[in-house]
Amino acid sequence: MKKSKLTIVGGGSTYTLGILMSLIEEANHLPLSEITLYDTDISRQEKIGKAANILLKEHYPSLEKFEYTSNQSTAFKDADIIFVQIRTGGLLMRELDEQIPIQHGLVGQETCGAGGMSYGLRSIPDMIQLVKDIRSINKEAWVLNYTNPAAIVGLALDKVFPDDNRLLNICDMPIAIMKSYADILDEDVWNLEADYFGLNHFGWFTKIRNKYGHDYTSELKHLIKNNDFKPTDKLIANDPSWQSTFKQAKQMVQDFEEYLPNTYLQYYLYPNQLSQKESANNTRARQVINGREKEVFNDCDTIINQNNTENIDISGDIHGVYMIRIAASLVHHLKERFIIITRNEGIIPNLPSDALVEVPALLGKNGAEPFKVGEIPTFYKGLLENQYAYEKLVVEAYFENDYNKLLQALVLNRTVIDTNKAKNVLNDLFEANKEYWPNLN
Template identity: 65%
Template sequence: MERKNLVIAGGGSTYTLGIIMSLIEEKETLPLKTLTLYDTDGARQERIGQATAVILREKYPELESFKYTTDKKEAFEDIDIAFLQIRTGGLAMREKDEQIPLKHGVLGQETCGPGGMAYGMRSIPDMIELVKDIRTYAKDAWILNYTNPAAIVAEALKRVFPEDDRLLNICDMPIAIMQSYADMLGKDVWNLVPGYFGLNHFGWFTKIEDTQGNDYTQTIKDKIISEGFVPTDSEIADDASWKATFATARQILMDFPDYLPNTYLQYYLYPEDLAEKESRDNTRARQVMNGRQKRVHETCDRIIADQSMARASLTHDIHGVYMVKAAASLVYHLNHIFTVMVKNEGVIANIPFDAMVEVPAMLGAHGPKPFAVGEIPTFYKGLIENQYAFETLVVDACFERSYNKLLQALTLNRTVTDVNKAKAILEDLIKANQGYWPELK
């Protein structure tokens, strides 16, 4: 297979090393000629970049070139593939996204509710600029975007780049959930094929089969209810917050047994319970700063000091492998099936035609070919249409600089619903995001 040139935008992310290890694990699936890390924050990227250089020297000697840069031309010229994983405002702003709603008795979460709205308003301008920069230097490169909040970002990118059929929005949460299903069944996750419908972080598995057509859906449901449900992907398996999240997914299944839920639905179905359990002094952002970020930076420092991986404990993860396999399916026309975000255009027959939906699709050289879902039941249709209205209004508000549309969005959102709370939260978020959000009118 022809070797490809790949850039990771957001190279200073704490997820980058997992992507690097996944590229190494899957080097025969997606063989690389060159690899570049790009970030606007050179200081943050420096540590990751130095460590990555050591890792690749030991584990990927056939790679012709590795570099890390803050220069757009150097990063994007002549690339075949771009992975996008930026976080505008960093973890410091994520913490404000979580703390401000909690101050008003509303759930604080980075991609859901007011926090997701705030993050989306920051992400949209930077994501548009990033895609334009890539297209300046690499008009035919495949762009795989997994920047959060992915649903809001995907809606914005759809409007600005409606004809760009090499721009794919993708999320690893469905495959992380499927990893738990696979381990529950004693199966290889890559031999399982999902039925799925929804929006990003807002969907349901309708069926889980293997590649021979054996249906394990009811078996999984029965096991979750009788034995419990736990995360098993290495990145989240030992995380107390994720353990609680998967336990709540069991409750969702018990309350609404039609389908297997995406874990993020907990925030929309039990927002009051979750808000009561959250602490403004120990947000999820703070846990990440003190947990994964600290661990990753210490690992980098050890690798750099030793100029060796000998004392480093690093492995690939399902998140990284999923992105690598999806990219390979696109560039080599493998037509493998992945759950991705696409224009609805009738895939889910009874929700808005122009929605960005998350469904299984076959990925090949001509882009995603989604599988039809058909009509969905009223309860799920109602939930999706409400959430899609929220996401649409957030993007409208960003493009139009509209205070009123942001207020409408928050009022619609299932984590808020109360107009007075929406107003109070919005005022605080406007103050906190000065310099990030467009000035509202």
């Protein structure tokens, strides 16, 4: 199997070492000759890069070359695959995305509601410029983007790069949920197939079966409704916030048992309940800053100081493996089935054709071949049309510098709805994002 060259954009991310460990564990699926980390935050990436160099020398001896850089030509030229995981504004701006809505009695979450809008407007210009930069250097690389909020970012990218079939927007949440399904069923997650429809962070599993055709859907609903439902992937299993999220998902299955929900639907189906659980003094961003971020950089210091990874717990996770197996299917034309984000164009005929829907697809050298979903029932159609209208208005507001469209978007969003709250939170978010947002008229 031909070896590939991979670049990870956002090399200074706290997720990078885990992704590298997943690459090591998945070397048979996606053998690599070179790995390059690219980041504009040189000091942050340097610490990750030095630790990564030691990790790869120990655990990936067949890798021919590793480097970390802030030079785009070095990073993008000749790459076969480019993973993109940027966070414009960093965790400190994410904290404001979460705090400001909470202060207005709203859901404070980085991809949903007012916080997601805030993050999306920051991410759009950087992502557009990044893709332009990549394509000015490398026309052929597969660019797999999992930058959040994927719904808003993906819609903006589709507007600017409508014909770039080697640019795919991916979310790992469906596979993280499926990992919990697999463990409940005592199955291998890679032996399960899902029928799924929706928008990013706003969708439903309609069928879960194994590759031999056994349908687990009814059994799975029964098990979830009558037992604890917990996150089981290593990255989130011991996180109290994710444990609470999966508990709420159990409630969703009890209330709406037709389909199995994406966990993010909790914010839209129970916005008042979820907003009351949150604290502006202990946001999810603050938990990450004081938790995972501190732990990862402490681990990096230890690895660098002792010049090995002994007694350091670094392991791959479903997030990294999912991206890697998607890349392998594209590069090696495996035509395996994954849930990805793509333009609707009749996949769900009773939704707008220009919506970016999240559905199963076969992935090969020609890109994504999505499966048709067909028309969806009224309840789900209504929810999705409303959410897509919000996403579309946010993207239009960015390109048109239109304050009114942002206000309309927030009034439509199920986590906000109230016009006065929408005005107040929008004005506060604008003040916080003056360095990043366009000037609004």
